[in-house]
Amino acid sequence: MASYLARRLIQSALILLGVAFITFFLLYILPADPVRQIAGRSASAQTVENIRRELGLDQPFVIQFLRYLAGLVQGDFGRSYLQKTQVAELIASRLPATLLLMAAGIACELALGLTMGIVAALTKGRFTDQMLMMTSFVTVSAPQFVVSLILLYVFAVQLSWFPVGGYGTFRHLVLPAVTLGILGSGWYARMMRSSMIEVLATDFIRTARAKGLTRVRVILRHALPNAILPVIAMIGIDIGVFMGGVVVVESVFAWPGIGQLAWQAIQRIDIPIIMAVTLVSAVAIVLGNLLADLITPFIDPRIKIR
Amino acid sequence: MKNLLASTALVLAFAVPALAQDYTPDPAAKQGGEITVTYHDDVATLDPAIGYDWQNWSMIKSLFDGLMDYVPGTTTLRPGLAESYDVSTDGMTFTFHLRKGVKFSNGREMTADDVKYSLDRVTSPATQSPGAGFFASIKGSEKMADGSATSLEGVKVLDPLTVEITLNRPDATFLQVMALNFSYIVAKEAVEEAGADFGKHPVGTGAFKLTDWTLGQQLVFERNADYWRAGEPYLDKITFQVGQEPVVALLRLQKGEIDIAGDGIPPAKFTEVMGDPAQAALVVSQASLQTGYITMNLNVAPFDKLEVRQALNMAINKERITQIINGRAKPTGQVLPPGMPGYDPAFAGYAYDPEAAKALLAKAGLPDGFETELYVYNTDPNPRIAQAIQQDLAQIGVKASLQSLAQANVIQAGGEPDTAAMIWSGGMAWAADFPDPSDFYGPILSCQAGGPGGWNWAHYCNKDLDAAAAAADAMTAPEQTADRMKAWSDIMAKVMADAPWVPVFNESRYTMHGPRLGGANELYADPVATPINFDYIYVKE
Numbered sequence A: 001m002a003s004y005l006a007r008r009l010i011q012s013a014l015i016l017l018g019v020a021f022i023t024f025f026l027l028y029i030l031p032a033d034p035v036r037q038i039a040g041r042s043a044s045a046q047t048v049e050n051i052r053r054e055l056g057l058d059q060p061f062v063i064q065f066l067r068y069l070a071g072l073v074q075g076d077f078g079r080s081y082l083q084k085t086q087v088a089e090l091i092a093s094r095l096p097a098t099l100l101l102m103a104a105g106i107a108c109e110l111a112l113g114l115t116m117g118i119v120a121a122l123t124k125g126r127f128t129d130q131m132l133m134m135t136s137f138v139t140v141s142a143p144q145f146v147v148s149l150i151l152l153y154v155f156a157v158q159l160s161w162f163p164v165g166g167y168g169t170f171r172h173l174v175l176p177a178v179t180l181g182i183l184g185s186g187w188y189a190r191m192m193r194s195s196m197i198e199v200l201a202t203d204f205i206r207t208a209r210a211k212g213l214t215r216v217r218v219i220l221r222h223a224l225p226n227a228i229l230p231v232i233a234m235i236g237i238d239i240g241v242f243m244g245g246v247v248v249v250e251s252v253f254a255w256p257g258i259g260q261l262a263w264q265a266i267q268r269i270d271i272p273i274i275m276a277v278t279l280v281s282a283v284a285i286v287l288g289n290l291l292a293d294l295i296t297p298f299i300d301p302r303i304k305i306r
Numbered sequence B: 001m002k003n004l005l006a007s008t009a010l011v012l013a014f015a016v017p018a019l020a021q022d023y024t025p026d027p028a029a030k031q032g033g034e035i036t037v038t039y040h041d042d043v044a045t046l047d048p049a050i051g052y053d054w055q056n057w058s059m060i061k062s063l064f065d066g067l068m069d070y071v072p073g074t075t076t077l078r079p080g081l082a083e084s085y086d087v088s089t090d091g092m093t094f095t096f097h098l099r100k101g102v103k104f105s106n107g108r109e110m111t112a113d114d115v116k117y118s119l120d121r122v123t124s125p126a127t128q129s130p131g132a133g134f135f136a137s138i139k140g141s142e143k144m145a146d147g148s149a150t151s152l153e154g155v156k157v158l159d160p161l162t163v164e165i166t167l168n169r170p171d172a173t174f175l176q177v178m179a180l181n182f183s184y185i186v187a188k189e190a191v192e193e194a195g196a197d198f199g200k201h202p203v204g205t206g207a208f209k210l211t212d213w214t215l216g217q218q219l220v221f222e223r224n225a226d227y228w229r230a231g232e233p234y235l236d237k238i239t240f241q242v243g244q245e246p247v248v249a250l251l252r253l254q255k256g257e258i259d260i261a262g263d264g265i266p267p268a269k270f271t272e273v274m275g276d277p278a279q280a281a282l283v284v285s286q287a288s289l290q291t292g293y294i295t296m297n298l299n300v301a302p303f304d305k306l307e308v309r310q311a312l313n314m315a316i317n318k319e320r321i322t323q324i325i326n327g328r329a330k331p332t333g334q335v336l337p338p339g340m341p342g343y344d345p346a347f348a349g350y351a352y353d354p355e356a357a358k359a360l361l362a363k364a365g366l367p368d369g370f371e372t373e374l375y376v377y378n379t380d381p382n383p384r385i386a387q388a389i390q391q392d393l394a395q396i397g398v399k400a401s402l403q404s405l406a407q408a409n410v411i412q413a414g415g416e417p418d419t420a421a422m423i424w425s426g427g428m429a430w431a432a433d434f435p436d437p438s439d440f441y442g443p444i445l446s447c448q449a450g451g452p453g454g455w456n457w458a459h460y461c462n463k464d465l466d467a468a469a470a471a472a473d474a475m476t477a478p479e480q481t482a483d484r485m486k487a488w489s490d491i492m493a494k495v496m497a498d499a500p501w502v503p504v505f506n507e508s509r510y511t512m513h514g515p516r517l518g519g520a521n522e523l524y525a526d527p528v529a530t531p532i533n534f535d536y537i538y539v540k541e
Helices: A002-029 A034-039 A045-054 A061-073 A087-122 A127-141 A144-158 A170-200 A203-210 A215-227 A229-243 A247-252 A258-267 A271-299 B005-012 B054-063 B112-123 B141-145 B188-200 B246-255 B267-275 B306-315 B318-324 B354-363 B382-395 B407-415 B463-473 B478-498
Strands: B034-038 B068-070 B077-079 B082-087 B093-098 B155-159 B162-166 B208-214 B218-223 B237-241 B283-287 B290-296 B329-331 B371-377 B399-405 B422-424 B501-512
Touching: A002 A061, A002 A271, A034 A045, A034 B407, A045 B141, A087 A127, A087 A170, A087 A215, A087 A229, A087 A258, A087 A271, A127 A170, A144 A170, A144 A247, A144 B246, A170 A215, A170 A229, A170 A247, A203 A215, A215 A229, A229 A271, A247 A258, A258 A271, B054 B208, B054 B218, B077 B082, B093 B112, B112 B141, B112 B155, B112 B162, B112 B188, B246 B267, B290 B306, B306 B354, B306 B382, B318 B329, B318 B382, B318 B501, B371 B382, B371 B407, B382 B399, B382 B422, B399 B407, B407 B422, B463 B478, B478 B501
Parallel strands: B034 B237, B371 B399, B371 B422
Antiparallel strands: B068 B077, B082 B093, B093 B162, B155 B162, B208 B218, B218 B237, B283 B501, B290 B422, B290 B501, B329 B501
16 A cells, blocks of 8 residues: 555656746747746837846746746745746635635536436436436536626526625635536436446345345445545546636636636736646646545455555 | 716826815715726735735725826826925935825835835835836945845935835936836835735725725725825725626626726616616726827838828828727827827817829838738627728738737737838737826837837837937926926927828727716726725715
8 A cells, every 4th residue: 555655646746847947848849938928019129138137037048947847846936027026925815715716616527527427327218317317417518608698697687596706704615616607517317327337237236136136225235335426536637627726616616726816827928826726726636636536445345556 | 978088188288287176075075875886807915015906006096196296187296105306406305205104004104214115115126116217316226126226325314204216317207206106105014924925915095095905806995094195085985896707797787786887888888778777977088198000110111201191191081990899998199198298289280182192102112912811809890990000901902911919929020120011009008107208208108118029019219309319308307397398399290200100099088987976087987096096985875
């Protein structure tokens, strides 16, 4: 177990180094000059060169990258080019909102998605199944912007049940979390359905039925724990997606998450912020997958970690 | 809807900045009340030496002051922290007499040392100010820029209330520069305490002070009780919420939850809002000091031929383009926008005439037209405008392929000598830093700005006009102002004779505010404090 963990952690570190290098390199070769963005329109050529030198952007690529890594190792993400604030502070200020929305969003996705998936599997081929699968298809392909705005318009503007965007109380959280739940539930529903159908066809389920167990008990105690494995792996990936930011939903509901920060930084080529958000989201994906792998043996004892 | 443009523009066109003239406060204005303003993007910084976007520009104006200021809602200079000033007869030395008893929001009295410190700070490379170049006419600025001095030689403190600034050349725009955000006075001890975070902890002498900034969520400005302009500002508190989608902000404004949607009316909602008389009555429109144009790169064939550039000027149906953006602009044929001193209302430019354009192309040896590229910023409505331009050009046989790119990539391509044949400036178009015609020449039409990385995307260079521009800006005496503006009108007419641009339109800015807000329309469409002058608006009931 310990050696497995060590191996996985070293792998993870290498993956993160690779992500950092590729992102930094892509930003370096981008045919756009961050200094021009900072300097704005009226800056003289001398001003532009002075800013470039102050930021160390006149150095060769390798030096810039090594300097960045050296900072990173000491926990220094650098300062935003345009906001002139420590990037760590900017990320930290948005982390609570991001984590909260992630937890609530995944909870809604699971509640909706798993229910739909299980019901569809049990009614396989019948009308309910077909309706549910069509619904899941619609939610997966629905544009975030449209779903967010419809929910906002109906429940916040027309009915005034919830505030029109913002952050701070449980009532603020409901609409964005439900939006994300609806949008993401389709993936889980489809995965749960196929996994469940597969499990229901296995011998041990037939045995359990033959023993005379109730239908509910067979499904909840025997089928579900086996069918849920691929879903757990998917949550791991989902965590990474959420940590990278859900730009549109955050924007419509004025939710101060990491996605808004990333989007603005990309618009303005604010390299330190882009790097930091990319790395945070890469760390989340790597850790999410690692956690999913570590949890699996507890749910399915047949799987052993070596 | 109320349109303020026409009458004021004509009056201002050749107006002399009369410093004695000041502002008559709105008799209905009342002190008190709180308002909420929303924006989509984060506020980048409130450091006056750094902040340089349309969002933080007016916020910084409410937190800080400069030696000079503008009469609210106009482009007319008035004294700010300097009560008065003297100019030497050669126009090279300005002596500013500061007001007594002006306090920073930390309670300390402002003195001449703060003026010196602020100007040294903004010109020091370590500050990374985008505006350092505006101070090039102050003696010693070049030594600051190359790092060989740490203090401006030309700025001297004579006594605690007197500052003398010596220039290295006569500069008619110098007082405008002293009213520019970059020259605002900061409190030294506050800068030293906050270091690079001063933009988050600003301390100035302005009408408001920052009392809370929750990153990514909101900023709160409260009235500065010690403000030196007695009785101002009117509002007790302004809350700026960030991270709000413009469509949602409009819904909240209609619901009465907020007072001003800072990002304006979303294009998709514009017709709906303007079609409802009750809502349209809350919309203020004002032509901003801005021109949208197409640049034609003189380094790229066939735009090296004058006839080709003139032909394109005749080929674009500007009326139709303004319709694409719901008529939120007025077609133009010249560089300067109306409202800018030096604008010549009599100058017609090239009339729309595709047949004449074809004839000119034939004269240039291109009877069958040619193929070229048009670069455009990929955010609505710019690609749609570019398509209209593309269709107009096709009418005279010019096949333009569109390069729709992110803003930074278009700017990069424009700065390279021979990459972008044509650029539609929308979304990046030139808007004035300060209301003086020289600001529409030096940074975008001069030979120097045509170098690599510059904003002269036509790479146009006319040495005679550069000399004429320098001569015009050396006309510093107040009685020369009319002659100087005439000189600028001539320069801009000559630019259009060379036709490096197709000027297309002057955009108007639309601000919508809640029904409980009061204050003259000009305050919501301020040409200098773009767009809202927070110091003078008030809550009615």
